[in-house]
Amino acid sequence: MPGVPSNKACERCKKRHLKCDEARPQCQRCINAAVDCPGYVQTCKFIDQGAAVRRRYAPYHGEQVNRHHNPANTLGNALTSKQTLPRNPLGTNPDAAGRAMPGPSRVQSATTVPAPGSTLGIHQLVSNSPAGDSLQSSSPGASMQARSIIPTPDGFSQDIDPAGIVRPDPFIGPPWNDVRSSSTPKQPFNDLAYGSAAMTPRRRQESSHTEHTSPQSPSQADENESIQDMYSDLISDSGYEESFLVRYYVEALAPWLDLSDPRKFFATHVPLRAKDDVALRYSITALAAKHLGRMKGVKITENTGLFTTPAMMETYSDVSDAEWLHKATTYCYLAGQRLNTALSESYTAVSSSAVLKSPFETINDWLRRQYKKAPSDSETQTVLGKRLENSLAVSTILNLYKSMDEPAENWHSHLSGVKPLFETIVRLFDDMTPAPTSFPPGVIAAFWNVVRQDYLTSYLNRMQTHLDPNNFKLWRYAGIPLDDEGNIGSIRNTFSLPEDLSFHSLARLSCKVVNFMAESKKSFLQQLIRSPSVEGSGASSPYPTTSTWLDLSFEYQAWVERLPESFRPCVRLDKPRNLAAMPGATPVPFPEVYYSLPSYAFAMQMCHFGRLALSLNRPADALTAPSTAFDRVQGYRELTKEVDYRCKEIIGIALARPQTCARVYMAPLLFAVGQFQEALEEQQIVVDLLRGIEADLGWETDSKIKALQTLWNHQ
Known part of the structure; x- marks a missing residue:
C-alpha cells in the first residue's frame, strides 16, 4: 500500500498544534521561543483507500501473503511487535488480574498470541475491520505501534490502537471525535434509506464483499476511486477538524437558519442528528468550511474571550482560504452523494449526475415513491417524518452553501423543485391516519428558510414566487391558522399575535406583495405591446386592480395593529x-x-x-x-x-x-x-x-x- 509521511512537524509544534516550518535541524518556532527543538520523527502512515487501491496493489495484499504464511512466522511477528511496543501514554500497567496499575511500564497488547499450529494469520493481527485499517510503522530505532483486536457484541472483532481509541469505519465516514465513535448508540430504526449508517458489521462485510466481487464498468470504477480519493484527503485528523467545523457552524451559521424559529432547530437538533446521519454531517462541515474560506480563515463567533484560553475545538492550525474552499467543495459533494444514496433505498452507487441534481428534486422523487406505499401506521409515519426532516435540513444547508457567494438573483434557480416538493408533502400528510395538524418542526424550519429566500430573489427578478401564498392548506401546515378566506383566525384571549406567528404571517404577506409587483410588470408589458388579452372585447382591467392594492394595504395595517409590544x-x-x-x-x-x-x-x-x-x-x-x-x-x-x-x-x-x-x-x-x-x-x-x-x-x-x-x- 502507498506510504505517505504522517506528520512532518517537529515534536514540540505537533504537541502544541502549531504550524511548523520544518526547518532543519531546528524549526524557526523553537528558535524564536528560545527552546531546544526536539527534532522530527520520520513515521509513515499507511491509509487504506478502499477497493480501488486494493485492486491496484493486489499482488502485495495480505490475502495473497496469507496463503503462504507460516504459523511459526506469525507467532514470531506477533512476539516481535509485542516487544517493540511504545510506552503507555496513559501511564498504566495492567496486572495479572486485569486491574490498571500506575507506572511507566510498556503497554501489553490485548491480542492473544496464537499457540503453535494455530491458523491465525498475520493480516488478522494487523486489521480485522471490514474496510481495513491504518498501520503505522517507524524507521529503524523508532517504536512501532501494533493494533489490538476487541470482540464486539455481535461476535465480530474491531481493532483499537494502544491508546484504546476505536478506529473509524471509512464506509460510514469520520466521526465527530475518536471517543464518540466508540460509544455511538444504535440507530432508533433500521431503514434501508439510511444506507450504511444503519448497517451492522456483518452487513458491512457482506456489502464490502459484494463490492469486491461484482463487476463494474470502467467509468463507475473510476468514479468510486475518485470518491475514495476525496475521502482520503479529508480523513487526516478528521475527528479534530470536524469538531472544529461543527462548533463553528453552531455558533456562527446556524442562527442564520433559525432567524424566525423559536425552537432553534438548526442550532439544536441538526448537530445532534448529524452524529448518525452522514449526509447531514457533511453538509454542516461543507457550509462551515466554505464560510471560513470566504472569511479568509477569520472566525465571526460571538464567544470571544479576552482573558481566557479558548477550547481546543475552537482553534485550528493555519489553513489558507483556498484550502478551506477545497475542503468545502469536497464536503459538499460527499453530502450530495450521501443524500442521494440514502434516498435511493438501495446499496448501489450513485452516479455523479444524480449528485448534481437539485436536492429538493431528489427528496420529491423519494416522497413520490413513499406516497405510493400509503403509510398508515404511526411507527412508519414517525420514521418517515424524521427522514424527511433530516433530508430537508441537508437541502436547506446546501442551498445556503450555494447562495453564499452568488448574487441574490441566482437564488431563484436554486429553488427549482420547491413547489412540487411541498405539494407532495401536503398530499402525503393529508393521507396519514390520523391526519396531523402541522408539519414536523424540522419541515417547518426548512419551509420558512425557503420562503425567505423565495420572496427576496423573486423581487429582484420581478417574478412570481415558487410558493403560492393562496395555497391555504400549505400555510396552515406551516403554522399559520388561516380560514377559508385566507385571513388569520382569532387568537384566544389576546388581541396581538405571538412573535413567531407575526413574523411568519408577514413572510406570507411579503410573498403576496412580490407577486403583485410581478403582475404589475406583466400588465405594463402587455400594455406596451398591446397584447390581445388586454384589448380583448369586453375584457376587464388586467390584474392587479385597485381593489387588490387596497386589500394588501389593509392587511399591512392590520398586521401592524396586531403586533406584540416586543416588536x-x-x-x-x-x-x-x-x-x-x-x-x-x-x-x-x-x-x-x-x-x-x-x-x-x-x-x-x-x-x-x-x-x-x-x-x-x-x-x-x-x-x-x-x-x-x-x-x-x-x-x-x-x-x-x-x-x-x-x-x-x-x-x-x-x-x-x-x-x-x-x-x-x-x-x-x-x-x-x-x-x-x-x-x-x-x-x-x-x-x-x-x-x-x-x-x-x-x-x-x-x-x-x-x-x-x-x-x-x-x-
Whole structure:
C-alpha cells in the first residue's frame, strides 16, 4: 500500500498544534521561543483507500501473503511487535488480574498470541475491520505501534490502537471525535434509506464483499476511486477538524437558519442528528468550511474571550482560504452523494449526475415513491417524518452553501423543485391516519428558510414566487391558522399575535406583495405591446386592480395593529453624531434603530419595504386617480414623503448593526432603497453597509454595489 509521511512537524509544534516550518535541524518556532527543538520523527502512515487501491496493489495484499504464511512466522511477528511496543501514554500497567496499575511500564497488547499450529494469520493481527485499517510503522530505532483486536457484541472483532481509541469505519465516514465513535448508540430504526449508517458489521462485510466481487464498468470504477480519493484527503485528523467545523457552524451559521424559529432547530437538533446521519454531517462541515474560506480563515463567533484560553475545538492550525474552499467543495459533494444514496433505498452507487441534481428534486422523487406505499401506521409515519426532516435540513444547508457567494438573483434557480416538493408533502400528510395538524418542526424550519429566500430573489427578478401564498392548506401546515378566506383566525384571549406567528404571517404577506409587483410588470408589458388579452372585447382591467392594492394595504395595517409590544425598538437615535468628530460636524442623515431580537429588526425592515413597494406600484384607476393637476402634484409630494420615510427606516435599522442572522438578508433591501438616494453622503452610507456585510459575514454583495453605482452614474 502507498506510504505517505504522517506528520512532518517537529515534536514540540505537533504537541502544541502549531504550524511548523520544518526547518532543519531546528524549526524557526523553537528558535524564536528560545527552546531546544526536539527534532522530527520520520513515521509513515499507511491509509487504506478502499477497493480501488486494493485492486491496484493486489499482488502485495495480505490475502495473497496469507496463503503462504507460516504459523511459526506469525507467532514470531506477533512476539516481535509485542516487544517493540511504545510506552503507555496513559501511564498504566495492567496486572495479572486485569486491574490498571500506575507506572511507566510498556503497554501489553490485548491480542492473544496464537499457540503453535494455530491458523491465525498475520493480516488478522494487523486489521480485522471490514474496510481495513491504518498501520503505522517507524524507521529503524523508532517504536512501532501494533493494533489490538476487541470482540464486539455481535461476535465480530474491531481493532483499537494502544491508546484504546476505536478506529473509524471509512464506509460510514469520520466521526465527530475518536471517543464518540466508540460509544455511538444504535440507530432508533433500521431503514434501508439510511444506507450504511444503519448497517451492522456483518452487513458491512457482506456489502464490502459484494463490492469486491461484482463487476463494474470502467467509468463507475473510476468514479468510486475518485470518491475514495476525496475521502482520503479529508480523513487526516478528521475527528479534530470536524469538531472544529461543527462548533463553528453552531455558533456562527446556524442562527442564520433559525432567524424566525423559536425552537432553534438548526442550532439544536441538526448537530445532534448529524452524529448518525452522514449526509447531514457533511453538509454542516461543507457550509462551515466554505464560510471560513470566504472569511479568509477569520472566525465571526460571538464567544470571544479576552482573558481566557479558548477550547481546543475552537482553534485550528493555519489553513489558507483556498484550502478551506477545497475542503468545502469536497464536503459538499460527499453530502450530495450521501443524500442521494440514502434516498435511493438501495446499496448501489450513485452516479455523479444524480449528485448534481437539485436536492429538493431528489427528496420529491423519494416522497413520490413513499406516497405510493400509503403509510398508515404511526411507527412508519414517525420514521418517515424524521427522514424527511433530516433530508430537508441537508437541502436547506446546501442551498445556503450555494447562495453564499452568488448574487441574490441566482437564488431563484436554486429553488427549482420547491413547489412540487411541498405539494407532495401536503398530499402525503393529508393521507396519514390520523391526519396531523402541522408539519414536523424540522419541515417547518426548512419551509420558512425557503420562503425567505423565495420572496427576496423573486423581487429582484420581478417574478412570481415558487410558493403560492393562496395555497391555504400549505400555510396552515406551516403554522399559520388561516380560514377559508385566507385571513388569520382569532387568537384566544389576546388581541396581538405571538412573535413567531407575526413574523411568519408577514413572510406570507411579503410573498403576496412580490407577486403583485410581478403582475404589475406583466400588465405594463402587455400594455406596451398591446397584447390581445388586454384589448380583448369586453375584457376587464388586467390584474392587479385597485381593489387588490387596497386589500394588501389593509392587511399591512392590520398586521401592524396586531403586533406584540416586543416588536418596538428598544433604542433609537434620530440624529446620531460621531462623538470623535469635530463639534460642528453634520450628523448622519439616517437614524439608528435597534431591536432586542434580530428577527424583529428584519421583520420591520420587510414591513417598511412592503409598504414602500405598494406605494410605488399603485395601479391607475379612473375613480381614485387625481382629477386636477394640483391633485396630481400633491399626490407626488405625498409619495415622496412616504418613500423618504420608508428608506430612512430600512437604512436606520441596518446602521444599528443587528446580529448577523438579520444582516445577511439585508442586501436585497438595501439595494432596493439605495436606488432612491441622491446625495453622495447617503449613497456612500449604503455602499459601506453593503461592503460591511460582505467583509464581516462573507455574504456576496459586490454585484449589488456595482449595480447601484451604475445607476447613480446615469442619474
